[in-house]
Amino acid sequence: MSDVPLSVLFGILALLIILSGFFSSSETGMMSLNRYRLRHLAKSKNKGAIRASKLLEKPDRLIGTILTGNNLVNFAAAALATIISQRLWPDNPDLAVFVNTILFTLIVLIFAELTPKTLAAIAPEKIAFPASRALLGLQWLLHPFVWFVNTIANGLLKLIRIDVNNATPDNLSTEELRTIVREAGTMIPKRHQHMLISILDLEKMTVNDIMVPRNEIVGIDLEDDIEEIMQHLRITQHTRMPVYRGDINNVV
Known part of the structure; x- marks a missing residue:
């Protein structure tokens, strides 16, 4: 690394920060997706x-893939940042370590964590859908390592009686x-x-809430005079009425 120009090292570090931001935003975007809208879009x-x-069919595998990639990138970026700081202050290693710790933490926090995760939380579909293509490839590439890590993690979860294969279904109660519906806004008139x-x-509701008492039923008696029927039609508030002859039970 001593022969590599600083400009090249800074370029590699910037690339690693971008990759870290990709993994951070992908994790937040995938986990923030509306499951019901996702099913609708998938059916479409x-x-x-x-x-x-x-990817979300196996959330443990997805999270394992994202965290594996994110940690590899972050550790590589931290090691590279240490090398760069040592190159910049070769005669003062304490200063190099101090500046590297503070500066690198701020850069990662702003550009690789806070900004991409906030963006993904605001617009999860715009982040998760394009990222899913790369995540599927990484999931296949890192499958052996992710399987090994997930096996250990799932084993630890089973010790506290949590089964990752028996996740809570996305069912809605009537109140939910x-x-x-009430918070749908302009999407539903x-x-x-x-x-x-x-x-x-x-x-x-009960039967009493729906049924109309007999004495309150409004209808048209065909045996009435036509003028009386016409007047009745003009003043009625109903658009549909029963038509009967003589008796209300004789609806025609």
Whole structure:
């Protein structure tokens, strides 16, 4: 490394920081995806959604792949930053270590962690779908190592009685579905929101809430004079009424 120009070392370090940001944003983006929207997009043959769904079928393998790549990149970047600082201050190793620790931590925190993760949390689909292509390739490439690491990690989880193969399903309760409908905003018109919530409220209704008492039923008696029928039609508030002859039970 002593013969490599500093400009080249800085270029490699910048590349490693970018790769670290890729892994950080990929992790946040994949974990922030809306599972119901993802299923809808996958059924609509969206290629990015299909790849992301395939990766999320085995979340332990996905996380293992991302963390393996992220840690390899971060450790390589830390080692390279140490070499660069030693090259910059060869006569003062304590200063080199101090500056490297502070400066490298800030760079990683801003450019490889905070910024990419915030971006991925705000727009998970824009990050996760393109990244899924690279993650599938890395998952295949790192499979032996990831399998080894996951086997140990899953074994430790089983010691505390957690089975990664028996994850909690993404089921919604009635109240959760009602909240989703109410917070849909402009994606679902207000009129449709009221209709959907009314459907959800049907389980709370009784027969008395739905049935109309006989003495309150409004209808048209065909035996009345035509003028009386026309007047009745003009003033009624209903758009549909029963038509009967003589008696309300004789609906025609």
